[in-house]
Structures are given as C-alpha cells and as structure tokens.
Amino acid sequence: MPERSVHRTRPAMGTLFEVLLLGDDEQHLAAVADAVLDEIERIEQLLSRFDPRSEISRINRLAAREPVLIDREVAQLLAACLAAREWTGGAIDIAASSLASQASGMRQLPDDVASSKFAALPKIEFDPVRRLIRFHDSVIQLDLGAIGKGYALDRAAEILSENNIEHALLHGGTSSVLAQGRDENGQPWRIALRDPTTGEPAETIELSDAALSCSAVNEQADIIDPRTGKVVAGEVGYAVMAPTAAEAEVLSTALVVMDREAAERFVLEQVASDIRIVRLAGRIPEAVSFRLLESV
Amino acid sequence: MTSQPITEITRSRRLFLEATGGLFAAASTATVATAADAEPVRTAVIGTGARGSDLLRALTTIQGCEVVAVADDYEPHRARAAKYAGPQAQTFGDYRQLLEKIKPQAVVIAVPLYLHYQVASDAISAGCDVFLEKTMCYSVAECQKLAGQVAAAKCVFQVGLQRRANPIYQQAAAMVKAGLLGQISSIKAQWHRNNNWRRPVPVPAGDPQWQALEYRLNWRLYDRFSQGLMAELGSHQLDVANWLLGTTPRRVIASGGIDYWRDGREVADNVFCVYEYDCGAGVSPAVKEPGARGQQPEASKRTIRVTYSSLCNNAYEGASELILGTRGSLFLTSTKGLFYREKLPEEAAWLKPGDEGNAAILTAGKTLKMSSSPWAHRGEPLEIDLLESDDTRDELVSFLDHVRRRDPATICDAFIGLADAATVLMAGEALKSGSAVNYPA
Numbered sequence: 097m098p099e100r101s102v103h104r105t106r107p108a109m110g111t112l113f114e115v116l117l118l119g120d121d122e123q124h125l126a127a128v129a130d131a132v133l134d135e136i137e138r139i140e141q142l143l144s145r146f147d148p149r150s151e152i153s154r155i156n157r158l159a160a161r162e163p164v165l166i167d168r169e170v171a172q173l174l175a176a177c178l179a180a181r182e183w184t185g186g187a188i189d190i191a192a193s194s195l196a197s198q199a200s201g202m203r204q205l206p207d208d209v210a211s212s213k214f215a216a217l218p219k220i221e222f223d224p225v226r227r228l229i230r231f232h233d234s235v236i237q238l239d240l241g242a243i244g245k246g247y248a249l250d251r252a253a254e255i256l257s258e259n260n261i262e263h264a265l266l267h268g269g270t271s272s273v274l275a276q277g278r279d280e281n282g283q284p285w286r287i288a289l290r291d292p293t294t295g296e297p298a299e300t301i302e303l304s305d306a307a308l309s310c311s312a313v314n315e316q317a318d319i320i321d322p323r324t325g326k327v328v329a330g331e332v333g334y335a336v337m338a339p340t341a342a343e344a345e346v347l348s349t350a351l352v353v354m355d356r357e358a359a360e361r362f363v364l365e366q367v368a369s370d371i372r373i374v375r376l377a378g379r380i381p382e383a384v385s386f387r388l389l390e391s392v
Numbered sequence: 393m394t395s396q397p398i399t400e401i402t403r404s405r406r407l408f409l410e411a412t413g414g415l416f417a418a419a420s421t422a423t424v425a426t427a428a429d430a431e432p433v434r435t436a437v438i439g440t441g442a443r444g445s446d447l448l449r450a451l452t453t454i455q456g457c458e459v460v461a462v463a464d465d466y467e468p469h470r471a472r473a474a475k476y477a478g479p480q481a482q483t484f485g486d487y488r489q490l491l492e493k494i495k496p497q498a499v500v501i502a503v504p505l506y507l508h509y510q511v512a513s514d515a516i517s518a519g520c521d522v523f524l525e526k527t528m529c530y531s532v533a534e535c536q537k538l539a540g541q542v543a544a545a546k547c548v549f550q551v552g553l554q555r556r557a558n559p560i561y562q563q564a565a566a567m568v569k570a571g572l573l574g575q576i577s578s579i580k581a582q583w584h585r586n587n588n589w590r591r592p593v594p595v596p597a598g599d600p601q602w603q604a605l606e607y608r609l610n611w612r613l614y615d616r617f618s619q620g621l622m623a624e625l626g627s628h629q630l631d632v633a634n635w636l637l638g639t640t641p642r643r644v645i646a647s648g649g650i651d652y653w654r655d656g657r658e659v660a661d662n663v664f665c666v667y668e669y670d671c672g673a674g675v676s677p678a679v680k681e682p683g684a685r686g687q688q689p690e691a692s693k694r695t696i697r698v699t700y701s702s703l704c705n706n707a708y709e710g711a712s713e714l715i716l717g718t719r720g721s722l723f724l725t726s727t728k729g730l731f732y733r734e735k736l737p738e739e740a741a742w743l744k745p746g747d748e749g750n751a752a753i754l755t756a757g758k759t760l761k762m763s764s765s766p767w768a769h770r771g772e773p774l775e776i777d778l779l780e781s782d783d784t785r786d787e788l789v790s791f792l793d794h795v796r797r798r799d800p801a802t803i804c805d806a807f808i809g810l811a812d813a814a815t816v817l818m819a820g821e822a823l824k825s826g827s828a829v830n831y832p833a
Contacts, residue, residue, distance in 0.1 A: 127592035149782035183404035
C-alpha cells in the first residue's frame, strides 16, 4: 500500500467536505486534493440555489418568464433528476422541494396548498436536446439538494482517476461517502454508522470502489414528501450503498420518503444486486461517521 | 431488508445512470441544438483549460451565440472542451487551423499569458473580434503592439477583467463618483489564499513526461510563461483601482519572494506593493470636508496610495478591496459590498442626550468599555448584495452584444487592458529590481 496520505477539508454545500488520499508523492496528493475540492466547489457554484451566480439560480430567476438555455452539464443533471422522479415514483422531485423547504419551517403546508402546488405535474417543461427549460408556474424553484452532494462526489472521483489516485475516501457532510480502492492497511474502507443517541458506532460497513449515503428522519431532520408537501412522519432511516454517490444519495432520500410497504416493493422491483440497502429502524443514524474523522 | 438480486437494470434507472455518469458518458447521445435566433455569432474558444472551460460553458448558455469550434493543444483539455461545447463544434489542436478553416466571427482566448499576444494577433489578422483573458499580454510592448493592431483593424476587442461587468463594482464606481466616500485617500487591495496554486500533474514526478506536463499545466509558476501573482490575480484588483481612481499609477515599490512554497517554482508566493496615484478633482469630487474650511491647500493633484498584497499561505479576507475615503470605507468582493460610514467629528455620540447606551454608562458609573468589534463605532454597514449576476457570463454577453452591434467601445477595451497590464507589470519589475518603478511612458 502507498506510504503517504494527504487529508484536506473544505466547507461547501452548507456542510464540510473531507478528502483523504493515499499515494507515494505528497506534493501530487496535495495538488489533487485541492483539485478535488475545487471541483466540489465548482459543482456548488453550478447548483447552489443560494448563489446568484449559479446556473440553478439563473434558471430559478428566469424560467417562469421565458425558456432558459442552460449549460450542458446542468442539462444532463436535470435529465437525471427527472429520470429519478420517474424511477422513484415522485419521491424525488427537484421542482417541488423548494416549496417544501419553505414548508419545513412551518412543519407542514396547509392541505389545500399541498394538494394544489405539489400534485400539479408536470410543473416544468424541459427539452434536454435543445437545453431549454421553462416553468409553468412562477412559484416553482429548482432545488437539487437531494442529489448535489452525491453528484459532486462522483465528479470528484473523476478527478481522482484522471490523476491516477487509486485509494481515497471522500465524503460530504458525513452523509454521503465515496470510497476508492483500499485503506492504508490494504483493507476496504470501513465506515461506521453512528447511533445518534449514544454516539457510538452502531454498524460498520465495508466500502471499496463504491458510495454510501445515509438519510433519516428524526427530531432534528425534516424531510418533505414532494408528492404531498407533508413532513415524512415517524422515525426511519436508510443507508444505501451503490456504484455512484448520486445514486446512493437519491435512493436513500427516496426510501425515507416512501412508506415502508412502498419502499420494500420498490427495493424488490427496482433495485438491482449492485445496490445494498440497510434499513435503520429503531436505531436511526444522524449521520455516517468515519474512522478518519477520529484518527486523523 | 434484503433484496432479491435483479440482474436487469430497469429503464428508469438506466436513464438516471446515463445522465449521472458524467459528461463524458452521455454526451454522444445529444443531437444538434438549433438556435432559434437568426444570425448567431459564430464563436470559437482557443485555450480550454480551467478558465477557458468556464468561458466556453458560459458561452453555451447565451442565446444567439453559436460555439463553432474549440482549440487546445493538450488533448485532455480539448476532449473535455468538446463535451462542453457540443457536437456542432469542431475541435483543433492547432488554433491557426481553426482560424483558417472555421473563420469564426468572434474568438475567446484563454491560453497561458506568454501566448496571449501571438494568438490574439493571429485572430485579429484572421478578421476576428477578440475576447482576450486578462492580463492582456506578457509585456507592455506586446500590449502596445496589440492595441495598435486592434485600432487598425477596427475590430471589437475586450479584455477579460470581469469586475467591469459586476454590478457590485459598477455600484462602487458610482458611489465613488457621487462622493459618498468623500475624498479617497487610499485603497487596500489583496488576494490572499492558502494553497500551493498548483494544478495536479497526471504522471508521477519521475516520469519522463513530467517536466513537460508540469510546464504546460503549472505554467503560472514559471517566469518564462507567467508574470506571477500580480498578473494572474492582481490584474483584476488593480484594474478596480485604475477604474475607481480614473487614472493609472505614477510609481510603485514592491517586495516579494518565494517564502513558503519552495517547490521549484520561479514566481513569488508572497507579494506586497505600494502604488502612488496622482489624482485630480475627478476622483475626489467637490465634497465639502468637515473641519477643512479652506485651510486645505488648493490641491488640484494629490497622491492616493494603493497597497496590494497577494500571498499563498493565509486566506484571511480572501480576494477583496477596501476603498478608504474621508466619509466612508467601502469593502468590496465580487459577491458583496459593505459600506461603513466614517464617524465624523460632529457626530460624537456620547454628547447626545437621551442615548440609551450612554445613560447606562453614566448610571453604572464605570469606565467606558471599548467594544471588541473593530467596526462598532461605525455602526452597521450598508450592504451591496449581488442579486442576479454571474460576472463571467455577463462580460461575455456584453462582448457578444458589442460584436453584434459592431461597437468597439467594449466594457474593457484595449486601452483599459493596456493600462491594467502596465500597472501589474511595473510591480513585477519592481519586485525583481528592488527599486521603485515608474509607469511606462
């Protein structure tokens, strides 16, 4: 296994991203770590609905007035989000969640608002070939919060492979992790799911060339069901391991939104063997925690 | 919960996977977009590294702009640019071939600094309008030659100093002009970061290709390609100084060195400069200065001092400019401006009766305690927010608009670009010589 490692963190997307890279040349590792974090920052600047310079902000400002011509990467990502909506039966909906985030302040939208604003689909018109997007209602705002961190980690992984980094662990805010290769002992990276009440590692998951994402609803975290505009009830959580971080993140969020029966049916009918899902009932993790957070 | 193994990937998941698989996986499925506008501006991008990619991507979002070609002699950057540009764009390793075969109307150039003059000059000779990244050229002589060529060709030419397109800086310029800051005494500008300013090189250090790739990707670190921090970072902010003060500096002293990142680089990682600007009444409008009352000499000219620093191992206050005037201080970044009014002598707050805070001090009978906030005596600042803008995209929208109208008066023309280049390059000279350097004649 490589001798050296570089560890860097940077705030982005309202949380902290952390990278640990293994290799033999420390200067190279440092340059790649910066490039990885720059890439994550670039994705944030592309997708953030709080940054007026972002493509998403530009769409949100203009698309109710006129069709907006958008960047190829964002167009492709929007196509993915619309596919995710279809795949998850509407449990993931980037066009609904901005209203939902307004709603989360008041816990729940009034029923009439919920039904009229959330059920009215399709709310957006999108031509992926001509890269034009238009909203049918000025209240619509895109919010890519359910996929942004995972997507950023996937793009970051591309920077790693372009620069011949084989072994690395990246995470965004300890809720989405991407592991490449092995840890410094040549073992798969080990990720601990932490029990929120005791803070103790509740379960350890081995991860290599795969991503893990964790979503949960509990006292601290509201998740809004985009199909109804209502806060998802109960205490439920899922950890999802998948080939890409975007997929892991989308699935973990979608499963939390679905009721248990729908989630089980979805897993049986829609989820292939390269994805592993852990339901965390009764022991809801607030986040994924890493060994590296404690040891480095 | 355990899942039955499903070998077949469902259709919706496949759609999702294709779309999230990165630009490189799915771009081949895209078909040609047809621009709705008649007569789009046929635009090419030469140099598609990090900055060139940003410019290219912004161009693809502008209605009425058709990206017809991209050129870069580094294959990975060329391949990435091809994806960003879309299938209608042709790709070239040699920009001369692009100019010859494609004959674009407008060319956006983001090559390393030492190539700016040659590429821009060739593009103008080929009959193109040119958007050239800052700094305009590697040397003042090259800038002068290029400015002459621009004037002779009557082409539309713009240098990529995007703060000129940023509403915060436009607002700042208006505030200075209106006299809201009173008389400007100095500007403190900086671009401080905490990283090694390196791009990763994709082969290990011992590899025979390493040196060539190092020069190609990290050209900013080597003298023969780069003019260092002043040209790469300082150019933006000294353009702000030139803009707000309405003139160019008379003289500069500078100090700098490779103090921290001793990794083989040739350009300084730590630079401090003091510029002297001689400014007339235009910069400091006729504001009646309190307490001055005619004691002040009739100063038609006065010296305004501008300090500039750039360093690579501390990021406090990042990239920012602080404009200091007799009536206020304006703190500027490209996403926010803060205006702090000066506490003027006639406004000494503790002399005002009925002030709640002062009453508390008097009744408590204790020593006046200074606030730990450095701005407390100035009160809350007025904020200038960036509401809807991306200055990189906006500067290109403006450029293309000028191209369409055949209007050479761009927001950052060859004269502004030349003045900016001369301003940063004189500091580079002062750094090397250790002596004060005058603005080139």
